[in-house]
Every structure is written in C-alpha cells, then in structure tokens.
Amino acid sequence: MAKRAAIVGGGVIGGGWAARFLLMGWDVRLYDTGPDARRRVEHMLENARAAMPGLWDVALPEEGRLSFHDELAEAVKGADWIQESLPERLDLKREVFARIQAVCDESAVIGSSTSGFRPSDLAEGAARPGQIVVAHPFNPVYLLPLVEIVAPPETGEARLELIRRRMREIGCQPLFLRREIDAHIADRLLEAVWREALWLVSDGVADTAEIDDAIRYGFGLRWAQMGLFETYRIAGGEAGMRQFLTQFGPALKWPWSKLTDVPELTDELVETIASQSDAQSGRHSIADLERIRDANLVAILRGLKTRDWGAGRLLNAGDRRMAQGPKSLEAMALTGPLPTGARAVPLDWTDYNGHMTEHRYLQAFGDATDRFLRLIGVDEDYLAGGQSFFTAETHIRHLGEARAGARLTIDTQLLMAEGRKAQVFHRMWEDARLVATAEHMLVHVDLESRRAAAPGAKVQDCLAKIAKAHAHLPRPEGAGAAVGRKPDRGAKDKAEG
Numbered sequence: 144m145a146k147r148a149a150i151v152g153g154g155v156i157g158g159g160w161a162a163r164f165l166l167m168g169w170d171v172r173l174y175d176t177g178p179d180a181r182r183r184v185e186h187m188l189e190n191a192r193a194a195m196p197g198l199w200d201v202a203l204p205e206e207g208r209l210s211f212h213d214e215l216a217e218a219v220k221g222a223d224w225i226q227e228s229l230p231e232r233l234d235l236k237r238e239v240f241a242r243i244q245a246v247c248d249e250s251a252v253i254g255s256s257t258s259g260f261r262p263s264d265l266a267e268g269a270a271r272p273g274q275i276v277v278a279h280p281f282n283p284v285y286l287l288p289l290v291e292i293v294a295p296p297e298t299g300e301a302r303l304e305l306i307r308r309r310m311r312e313i314g315c316q317p318l319f320l321r322r323e324i325d326a327h328i329a330d331r332l333l334e335a336v337w338r339e340a341l342w343l344v345s346d347g348v349a350d351t352a353e354i355d356d357a358i359r360y361g362f363g364l365r366w367a368q369m370g371l372f373e374t375y376r377i378a379g380g381e382a383g384m385r386q387f388l389t390q391f392g393p394a395l396k397w398p399w400s401k402l403t404d405v406p407e408l409t410d411e412l413v414e415t416i417a418s419q420s421d422a423q424s425g426r427h428s429i430a431d432l433e434r435i436r437d438a439n440l441v442a443i444l445r446g447l448k449t450r451d452w453g454a455g456r457l458l459n460a461g462d463r464r465m466a467q468g469p470k471s472l473e474a475m476a477l478t479g480p481l482p483t484g485a486r487a488v489p490l491d492w493t494d495y496n497g498h499m500t501e502h503r504y505l506q507a508f509g510d511a512t513d514r515f516l517r518l519i520g521v522d523e524d525y526l527a528g529g530q531s532f533f534t535a536e537t538h539i540r541h542l543g544e545a546r547a548g549a550r551l552t553i554d555t556q557l558l559m560a561e562g563r564k565a566q567v568f569h570r571m572w573e574d575a576r577l578v579a580t581a582e583h584m585l586v587h588v589d590l591e592s593r594r595a596a597a598p599g600a601k602v603q604d605c606l607a608k609i610a611k612a613h614a615h616l617p618r619p620e621g622a623g624a625a626v627g628r629k630p631d632r633g634a635k636d637k638a639e640g
C-alpha cells in the first residue's frame with residue numbers, strides 16, 4: 144500500500160511538498176482553507192511533472208493519488224508524514240498542531256516547514272512535543288534536495304532514524320542540526336546576504352539586476368557545487384584554508400559588512416526595490432520565471448550528476464536505489480522482448496519544438512544497449528578482461544513525440560547473434576504508444592587489437608539462449624527498414640493490440 148502524506152497549507156511550499164511526495168509514489172491528502180489552493184497546487188504539480196522525474200535516469204514509482212479535504216482531521220488521520228506549511232505565524236502553527244495531534248497517529252512524523260521558528264517555540268503546550276520537528280525545505284521543494292531537520296531532545300533516536308529514511312525515500316538530503324537556533328543554518332546565511340543586498344539598493348550602490356548578476360555570474364555558480372568553505376580553501380592557494388584566513392582575516396575588522404544593521408523598509412525603499420525588480424524581470428510572468436528556474440536547476444543538477452558530485456551524487460544514489468526490474472538474465476522471462484529501460488524525459492532533453500530532441504533518443508537507446516550487454520555478461524570484469532562490443536550501425540525511427548516528464552520504457556528483441564555480430568531491435572514506449580524504434584548492429588571486439596573477435600563463452604551462451612527464445616517472436620515492424628521506406632502495411636503496435 145502506498146505511504147500517505149498529509150500537507151497542511153498548500154501554498155508555494157506546501158504545493159511543492161505535495162508534488163515531491165506524489166511523484167515519489169506517496170498518496171497525498173491536502174488541507175488548505177484558502178479559496179484557490181486546488182488550482183495553485185495543480186499548477187505546481189504540472190511544473191513538477193515536467194521537471195522532477197527526469198532528474199533520475201530510472202523510472203520513479205507510480206504517481207500517488209492526490210485528494211483535497213475540507214476537514215483537517217480527515218486529511219491527517221492515518222498519515223505517515225504530516226507536513227505543516229502554513230504562513231509564518233507562531234500562534235497559527237501552534238493552534239493547528241494541537242488539532243493535528245488530537246487525531247493523528249502517534250507514530251506519524253509532524254514536520255514544520257518554518258523558515259525560522261525553533262521546535263521548542265512550535266511545540267509549546269503540545270501534547271507530544273517530540274513528535275513535532277522542523278523540516279525546512281527550499282523552493283522549489285520538488286527539485287531542491289536539502290531539508291533542514293531540527294528536532295527537540297524528546298524526539299528520540301528511532302524517530303530520527305525514521306525521518307532520515309523517509310527523507311531519503313523521497314530523494315531529499317536531510318541535514319540534522321546539532322541544536323536549535325532561530326532560522327536554522329541556511330536561512331541564517333541567506334538572511335545575511337539578503338540584508339547586505341537591501342543595503343546596497345538602499346544606499347544606491349547597485350540595483351536589483353546588478354546584485355543578481357554579481358551572484359549568478361560568479362559565486363552563485365561556485366556555491367552550487369562546493370559551498371563556502373571548500374571554495375575558500377581553494378582560494379587560499381596551495382596553503383589552503385590557513386592561508387585564506389591569514390590573507391582575508393584582517394578584512395573581518397573592516398567595515399565590509401553591515402550585518403548588525405538593517406535598512407528600514409520605508410515605502411520609498413519598497414517602491415525602489417519593486418520597480419527595479421519589475422524592470423529586471425517584468426517581461427516574464429511568474430509562471431514563465433518558474434519554468435525558466437526549473438529548467439536551469441534541472442540542467443545544473445544533471446550536470447552535477449555526470450560529475451557524481453554534491454547534489455548530483457545524491458541523484459546517482461537514487462538511481463541505484465530505485466532501479467526496477469530483474470537484475471540478471473536468469474531472473475527474466477525470455478519469451479518476449481527484454482525490459483532494458485524505464486525513465487522520464489528530462490527537461491533539458493527537450494528542444495525548441497517542445498519535445499525530446501533527436502540525439503537524446505540515441506542516448507536512451509544507447510543506455511538500453513548497455514543494459515542489454517550487462518544482462519549477457521558484458522560487465523566491468525568482462526571489460527577489464529579486454530573485450531567489449533562496438534556499435535557498427537544504427538537506425539532510429541521517430542514515430543511519436545515525447546515531452547518533458549513523459550515516462551518511457553524500452554524493450555529489446557535480439558534479431559540475430561552470429562559469431563562476432565549481434566543485431567538488436569529496441570522499441571521505446573510511452574504507455575502503449577510506440578514512440579521510437581532503434582536497430583543496432585553490434586560487433587564484438589578485442590580491446591587490445593581493436594579488431595573484431597569472437598565473444599567469450601559465457602556471453603556467447605547468453606546470446607544463444609536469447610536468440611533461440613526470440614526466434615519465436617514476430618519480426619518487429621520496421622526491422623531492416625531503410626531510411627525513407629514506408630513501414631510494412633498491417634504493422635501494429637501494442638496500442639492496437
């Protein structure tokens with residue numbers, strides 16, 4: 144049975160939590176007293192469906208079910224995780240926690256998205272203070288993995304372990320604070336930069352666009368992959384952090400920062416900031432900016448993934464954890480094409496036509512070939528032994544469009560395996576709709592001589608076993624077709640039965 148989350152308050156943050164839980168296969172019950180919550184959450188979910196599943200190179204679980212509730216009790220009863228995301232008002236949050244604890248399971252985790260309150264503030268007067276923890280996310284919640292966890296001492300090890308597990312299950316990186324402070328870690332840092340930025344505008348030193356440029360063309364890029372301390376360690380040169388502290392230590396005594404003071408948000412300053420922001424970004428609607436932000440974040444996160452670094456390493460661990468399907472040929476039925484791929488189309492795989500761009504088909508089919516090869520025994524040991532397959536020829540047919548977030552599966556039929564050659568035929572599906580096919584001629588090679596050579600005995604055996612089973616399958620429509628040749632008449636895909 145799917146796990147269940149209750150989201151209390153479905154605004155910018157609650158909507159993001161709802162999307163993350165749903166896309167990770169949880170059922171979500173949402174409670175929000177606002178008039179427009181359903182529309183806002185559905186809009187957020189639409190963005191998340193396009194952006195989030197493509198962060199991983201394996202398929203996410205089936206999307207959970209979303210329901211909206213007018214009664215708080217109905218939403219939270221029986222939930223495994225309850226996430227409060229109400230406006231930042233202590234009285235409101237406390238009052239709602241009391242109502243939640245009156246009806247929820249004692250085993251449920253109650254997380255608060257609060258940006259700044261301590262758990263001891265939130266749990267004052269609560270029936271079970273250890274049940275309420277800060278679980279502070281970052282916007283957009285469905286893309287950014289960090290969640291700061293601040294728990295009171297009453298929470299206990301077993302519940303902390305459960306929180307760690309649950310956060311990992313939905314692709315998050317929990318950061319457990321050693322003790323509670325106002326604004327946790329990240330907002331304390333953000334608040335410092337924010338105050339400085341307000342001073343820079345207030346003093347007329349820079350406008351909002353110039354301040355943003357100072358971040359996004361420079362240190363913002365560094366922070367996405369190494370943070371502050373590792374970055375400054377490198378900036379100290381070969382002597383590292385010690386040299387950095389020696390060189391820039393004196394500056395700490397100079398008036399470089401106005402941290403202790405905050406400019407007064409007079410009507411005039413508010414107007415200055417708002418009109419500069421309009422001039423900077425007003426040509427885009429907020430909905431456009433959300434989509435631009437998501438596409439940028441997906442590209443950065445997937446870039447870090449190829450480097451197996453930071454947030455990208457977390458995504459790679461998720462791929463290993465969530466990979467579905469049999470792990471070996473022995474565990475597979477050979478009576479049909481073999482399942483060799485299941486994934487979503489990443490946002491950064493789409494092009495100006497609004498669908499998956501052509502070279503990404505080859506990437507997805509190439510990954511399916513790699514999976515097929517692993518199944519027949521071409522693994523790290525085999526490669527280290529100096530043997531592999533090269534692709535000698537490829538023919539891809541684009542039969543339907545695939546948009547960002549579309550869930551694709553690939554299956555593979557072995558058309559021929561003789562001596563050094565193997566011919567595979569992949570079909571890519573979105574549900575029962577055939578999206579593309581790819582036919583490849585593979586040649587087995589000796590990696591030392593770089594010349595064609597017979598495969599090892601185990602690989603030959605696997606190929607023979609699959610070839611024998613697949614000889615009974617009908618020849619797939621389009622197999623052996625040349626570019627421009629019409630498909631055989633009467634060809635049918637799964638959709639037509």
Ligand SMILES: NC(=O)C1=CN([C@@H]2O[C@H](COP(=O)(O)OP(=O)(O)OC[C@H]3O[C@@H](n4cnc5c(N)ncnc54)[C@H](O)[C@@H]3O)[C@@H](O)[C@H]2O)C=CC1
Pocket residue numbers: 151152153154155156157174175176177178180227228229230231232235256257258259279280281282
């Ligand atoms: N917006 C941000 O960038 C971030 C906000 N947070 C925190 O998340 C929490 C929520 O903030 P946002 O989502 O930005 O606010 P929001 O104003 O977008 O959403 C609050 C939602 O709560 C609903 N609501 C208000 N009173 C309610 C009640 N009595 N019962 C049920 N629903 C009610 C509103 O209709 C609204 O949909 C705050 O604690 C905030 O500090 C955390 C991280 C980032």
Ligand SMILES: C[N+](C)(C)CC(=O)CC(=O)[O-]
Pocket residue numbers: 257258280281282330333
């Ligand atoms: C501005 N803020 C304090 C609400 C910011 C956060 O809490 C985290 C974020 O997403 O930047």
